[in-house]
Amino acid sequence: MCNVTESKAFETGVTETETTVTQPDTVIQLSGVTKRYQAQEILSGFNLAVHDGEFFTILGPSGCGKTTVLRLIAGFEPFDEGSLMVAGQDVTLVPAERRPVNTVFQSYALFPHLSVFDNVAFGLKMAKVPKSEIQSRVDEALAMVQLQEFAARKPEQLSGGQKQRVAIARAVVNRPRVLLLDESLSALDYKLRLQMQIELKQLQRKLGITFIYVTHDQEEALSMSDRVLVMQDGRAQQVGTPRQIYESPANLFVARFIGEINVFDGVVQRELGDFQYQVLLSGRYTREVRTDRKYQEGDAVHVMLRPEDLRITSLHGEQKRVGFSGQVLERNYTGQTLDSLIQLDDGQQLKASEFFDEDDPDFDYRINEAVWVDWVHGWEHVIPKQP
Amino acid sequence: MKPRFELFRSTIILITLFWLGLFVLAPHVMVLITSVLSPDPNNLAVWPLNLNSYVNLWDSLYLNVFLDSLYLSLLATGICLLLGYPFAFILSRFSPLLRSILLFMMVVPFWTNSLIRTYAIKLLMGKKGLFNDVLLGVGIIDEPLQILYTEFAVIFGLVYILFPFMVLPLISSFDKLDRSLLEAARDLGANGWHRFWRIIVPLTSPGIIAGCLIVFLPAMGMFYVADLLGGAKNILLGNLIKNQFLVVRDWPFGSALSVSLIVLMALLLWFYFKANQYIQRKGGLDDDTLK
Numbered sequence: 001m002c003n004v005t006e007s008k009a010f011e012t013g014v015t016e017t018e019t020t021v022t023q024p025d026t027v028i029q030l031s032g033v034t035k036r037y038q039a040q041e042i043l044s045g046f047n048l049a050v051h052d053g054e055f056f057t058i059l060g061p062s063g064c065g066k067t068t069v070l071r072l073i074a075g076f077e078p079f080d081e082g083s084l085m086v087a088g089q090d091v092t093l094v095p096a097e098r099r100p101v102n103t104v105f106q107s108y109a110l111f112p113h114l115s116v117f118d119n120v121a122f123g124l125k126m127a128k129v130p131k132s133e134i135q136s137r138v139d140e141a142l143a144m145v146q147l148q149e150f151a152a153r154k155p156e157q158l159s160g161g162q163k164q165r166v167a168i169a170r171a172v173v174n175r176p177r178v179l180l181l182d183e184s185l186s187a188l189d190y191k192l193r194l195q196m197q198i199e200l201k202q203l204q205r206k207l208g209i210t211f212i213y214v215t216h217d218q219e220e221a222l223s224m225s226d227r228v229l230v231m232q233d234g235r236a237q238q239v240g241t242p243r244q245i246y247e248s249p250a251n252l253f254v255a256r257f258i259g260e261i262n263v264f265d266g267v268v269q270r271e272l273g274d275f276q277y278q279v280l281l282s283g284r285y286t287r288e289v290r291t292d293r294k295y296q297e298g299d300a301v302h303v304m305l306r307p308e309d310l311r312i313t314s315l316h317g318e319q320k321r322v323g324f325s326g327q328v329l330e331r332n333y334t335g336q337t338l339d340s341l342i343q344l345d346d347g348q349q350l351k352a353s354e355f356f357d358e359d360d361p362d363f364d365y366r367i368n369e370a371v372w373v374d375w376v377h378g379w380e381h382v383i384p385k386q387p
Numbered sequence: 388m389k390p391r392f393e394l395f396r397s398t399i400i401l402i403t404l405f406w407l408g409l410f411v412l413a414p415h416v417m418v419l420i421t422s423v424l425s426p427d428p429n430n431l432a433v434w435p436l437n438l439n440s441y442v443n444l445w446d447s448l449y450l451n452v453f454l455d456s457l458y459l460s461l462l463a464t465g466i467c468l469l470l471g472y473p474f475a476f477i478l479s480r481f482s483p484l485l486r487s488i489l490l491f492m493m494v495v496p497f498w499t500n501s502l503i504r505t506y507a508i509k510l511l512m513g514k515k516g517l518f519n520d521v522l523l524g525v526g527i528i529d530e531p532l533q534i535l536y537t538e539f540a541v542i543f544g545l546v547y548i549l550f551p552f553m554v555l556p557l558i559s560s561f562d563k564l565d566r567s568l569l570e571a572a573r574d575l576g577a578n579g580w581h582r583f584w585r586i587i588v589p590l591t592s593p594g595i596i597a598g599c600l601i602v603f604l605p606a607m608g609m610f611y612v613a614d615l616l617g618g619a620k621n622i623l624l625g626n627l628i629k630n631q632f633l634v635v636r637d638w639p640f641g642s643a644l645s646v647s648l649i650v651l652m653a654l655l656l657w658f659y660f661k662a663n664q665y666i667q668r669k670g671g672l673d674d675d676t677l678k
Binding site for chain 1: 565567568570571572573574575576577578581585586589590
């Protein structure tokens with residue numbers, strides 16, 4: 001687990017309780033890693049532990065240092081400070097060609113002068129695997145990515161998705177401890193990407209190899225990963241399962257980077273016991289919230305809600321009038337959901353996303369319609385106020 | 388607009404054809420015709436037609452000149468490649484700006500006529516030239532070396548003059564070499580040796596072949612380098628041709644030699660074409676050649 005994240009998690013009440021001690025099933029352990037380009041520090045005091053056999057995703061905006069982490073593990077960049085353990089071996093100073101990891105490059109990096117077969121066989125030849133075994137292992141790898149009949153082709157004769165598969169086969173044929181994937185699907189078009197996401201995940205389960213996948217696409221990260229690391233500015237912001245990351249973001253950056261979120265500023269007024277508090281939201285609405293940590297009276301907090309957690313009621317109905325009052329600014333029909341933008345009386349804008357109800361086929365809002373906004377008790381996520 | 392453009396186009400094509408016909412095709416045809424005439428001390432070349440000049444080519448004297456010339460040119464080409472390959476590789480690693488400056492510095496001397504530069508080398512290599520002065524000054528030798536008029540001097544001159552012609556196609560090949568391919572090779576366990584022979588060399592082979600051809604072909608004909616730096620001892624095919632025209636005045640034989648040189652070049656170009664095709668199809672060097 002990341003030191004940085006852990007200390008953050010401690011502040012912010014994330015429930016992950018892993019420690020920096022190497023666990024028996026930890027396959028990658030980065031400790032105290034600092035990396036500079038010229039004067040700029042890309043990573044500082046960075047820690048990371050990846051478990052054996054998991055699909056681990058490093059997620060962050062471009063320039064956050066995620067690709068640098070991958071290149072450090074692969075061995076393409078020297079460490080300025082810190083160390084790397086792979087499967088219990090210190091490989092900080094071991095050159096890339098002798099590390100038990102393989103990479104699937106963003107640009108595929110297939111050897112243009114070699115056939116598909118020879119591309120896939122390259123690593124085995126380097127490892128001096130006997131010829132007969134090379135033949136069977138390459139055949140097996142190509143069968144796995146359904147490219148047997150393309151063995152004699154040159155990379156230039158393949159489509160983007162096929163190149164992608166060759167690149168994966170070329171890496172996994174070596175049976176690495178860890179497979180590193182650098183934004184490997186970003187060059188593919190949307191449909192192919194979705195298909196490859198599923199294939200990658202199935203492949204990972206079948207092989208049982210640890211995958212470390214780098215992406216800036218949060219949807220991809222959530223749908224494929226066992227655990228996700230969210231990075232910003234060379235620092236780990238949060239590590240957790242996709243559900244933890246989405247439902248209990250450790251801070252505002254994570255909350256806003258992963259999906260849409262509405263944030264209310266609040267002040268703790270009274271402790272109600274059992275991690276329940278009475279909070280004054282936006283200075284005018286008193287609500288009970290449930291949290292996972294202790295607060296003092298007078299503590300400033302952020303109360304966060306996903307758009308799909310909000311409940312909207314029309315003002316003219318007979319329902320009890322609770323929550324915030326506001327009016328509908330915008331409504332968007334997306335097929336599955338009705339997304340609306342609601343302006344509260346104090347000017348704050350909220351995003352709401354509601355599924356259609358089969359009992360109410362005419363469900364819709366008028367622009368400027370007056371509404372109440374509320375949510376089910378306990379669906380909110382509370383973190384201490386951040387600057 | 389359109390008819391005028393048509394006129395413009397046909398005019399340009401006609402001028403080009405005329406130029407090529409007058410200055411390229413006609414001289415070559417004249418050389419070809421001359422090569423089958425008979426020599427004559429007064430009228431240069433006269434009837435009747437015969438193939439005596441081509442028969443004379445197989446004289447062991449001339450075959451030896453050809454072999455010597457081949458040897459010198461191959462040696463010069465090999466040295467150019469050995470020096471130029473790492474040179475181009477290192478140059479391709481610099482930033483684009485620095486590389487442009489360095490390339491510019493390499494090319495600047497070549498704005499001076501190569502004959503003049505050959506004279507300059509001759510001065511440097513003399514008994515009292517800079518080379519000997521330095522060697523004597525440092526104390527490596529006690530008396531001046533005979534550098535000028537040796538095989539070394541000819542090779543040195545050829546390499547010096549032809550070096551950029553090796554480097555330029557190589558640099559263009561290295562430019563096209565995708566760095567991530569080398570990282571991929573490392574990732575798959577290839578050490579420096581294997582990265583060099585299995586990735587770098589096959590992918591820069593078009594540059595290697597092109598560089599070798601444009602060094603080797605002119606090297607065979609650079610008679611003034613052999614004349615000035617080699618004295619009469621180390622003569623190239625170019626010297627032999629020059630002598631036939633200007634000294635012996637056997638124009639048909641000189642022409643036959645020229646034709647044979649052209650045929651040789653054509654064969655080499657054909658080889659280049661085939662080799663490129665082979666590399667494209669086969670994907671560089673075989674595993675067995677690497678073992």
